[in-house]
Amino acid sequence: MTATALPPSPRTRVRRVAELASYEQAALYAIVDAAYLCHIAFHDDKGSHCIPTACWRIEGHLYIHGSNGSRMLKRLQESDVCVTITHLDGLVLARSAFNHTMNYRSAMVYGQFEKVSDIGRQHAAMDALMEKLVPGRLAHVRGGSAKEYAATTVLRIALDEYAVKQRQGGPLDDADDMAHAVWTGELPFTHGRGTAIADALNTCELPPYAAAWGTESA
């Protein structure tokens, strides 16, 4: 596989702790694909807003969706925005207070969302969301009606202008602190899955994907 990396733009070039930055497409896709939601920053006449919403990737675009009536979805098509995904992996314990840090994987994407107007593409995008959430479930649910699709806006943003910043591993202490006697290392967070909970009104057997859920790591 050929590694793909786009050069950073003036607004994606990481300046703080730049040695943690990456512009590799594979690093971006790994962070996006591990996420179920993103945070989107946009600006309107009331100021800046930071909204969490479900997201998924199809090839070189990140997708979101919502009601046609959403103020956010309208506004996102009118100007550039910033989409950020962050996974927190651990607390890093150093010898000095100020060298404590966190391990994380984060991605920022800049650009403008566009509406997926073509009906076929809209259906394919919604199918891809279901397939991401619960692979294999799509064939068993009641599919979307024409009315439901008509009331739903699907937007996508190109994964072209982005920066990845991530940290892993133990602390980096100052040389003068190495003799200070305190435990150093990482306290990890886990991103796990609990046992599937059947709804009170459920009448069906637990399907394999739900039975397997609590036994896999997310």
Next chain:
Amino acid sequence: MTATALPPSPRTRVRRVAELASYEQAALYAIVDAAYLCHIAFHDDKGSHCIPTACWRIEGHLYIHGSNGSRMLKRLQESDVCVTITHLDGLVLARSAFNHTMNYRSAMVYGQFEKVSDIGRQHAAMDALMEKLVPGRLAHVRGGSAKEYAATTVLRIALDEYAVKQRQGGPLDDADDMAHAVWTGELPFTHGRGTAIADALNTCELPPYAAAWGTESA
């Protein structure tokens, strides 16, 4: 305890699925205190930005910190911003594709950050961060030097203008779909802690807080 709730402002009043909204202070504090990081939306001459950063709460303020050289920290003191925290708790599986949803706890805070200039307050704020990350560790690390404090900016934002939106429980299906035979329920995410990992250069015994880390839920 008296329940405290502030009335929503024009920009914090939740319009989409408003029945999931809350303006209770206790709900806000629970979401903030369960978080190690927030996403901050702000705007400058390059557009909107969404930056993840560590956060902690002291009484009625949310705190962040960073290098004096940070463009973001400078800009955050110049105009209103939006701070958002989101915890994703599960996938909710309904009978129809479009009634699938997620369970989550989210909080949005609007306002302007102010610099914590008083040295005593700056020290207390940084101590509170360490105490949040690893209770009991502060006394054992090498404390901050005058130079380190001088190079660090601590900002805080009042937790006064906010909205909480959260969902829990099973799916809400359309009445017409109730006879559709498919398993319904929730696939939960867990927010866990892994076993502490000692650094390769560590020379000290595992302290109680690190030994207990992997055995508690985060």
